[in-house]
Amino acid sequence: MKIVDLLNPAAIVADLSAVDKDAVLEELAKAVVQVEKSLDHGDVVRVLQERERLGSTGIGDGVAIPHGKLRTIDQLVLSFGRSGKGVEFDSLDGKPAQLFFLLLAPEESVGMHLKTLARISKLLKSSAVRQRLLSADSEAELYRIIGEEEERL
Template sequence: MKIVELLDPAAVEADIQSVTKNEVLAEMTDVLLRSAKDLNREDVLSVLLERERLGSTGIGEGVAIPHGKLKKIDQLILAFGRSRKGVDFDSMDGKPAHLFFLLLAPEESISVHLKTLARISKLLKDTDVRDRLLMATSGEEIYEIIRVEETT
């Protein structure tokens, strides 16, 4: 499954304002709720915070992929956010995170959840892709960069 098949353009935020990890999780939850309006904000946030307690989802190189599993959904749901300033996300490399993919999966899903995490990681391992996402001027441009990268 491709990232753009899961990512609604409405769930892309080019200018995350949060300055702490917990604020980012809350703001990214709000971004996700733009396209997943039926979800309960507190349920989503609780799942994300619980996952972060197990260990940071900041994977390094300016990237974090907060994720979790939720009972009330039947398919993967994705949101993207960018912080120009960067946020301390307790990343493995100690560097601030600028690019955030938030992923929610149905509670029973294992395989597709892990494959999607791997697909996101692969996309953002490319320095050129990360640089273009950081330089993009709008959410629409960010979405288009992701879409084009998945078709090449």
């Protein structure tokens, strides 16, 4: 499954206003709830915060992939956000995160959830891709870049 098949362009936030980890989770949850009306904002934030307590989803190189599982969904759901200034996210390399993919999966999902996390990681491993995303002018351009770069994987 491709990232662009899971990511609704309306769930992209080109300029996150968040200045800390919890605010990033709140803002990304808000974006995903706007396109997936069956989701409860509070439930999404709670699941993400619980996962962060287990260990940061900040993987380094300015990237974080907050994720969690919910009983109330039957398919994977994504949102994407970008912070120009960067947000302290307890990342593995100690640097602020600027690019965020939020991934929600059904509670019983294992394989597809892990494959999607791996696909996102692979996409953002390239410094050229990260730079393109950081330089994009709009949500539409971010979505287009994700699609173009994913075709190269």
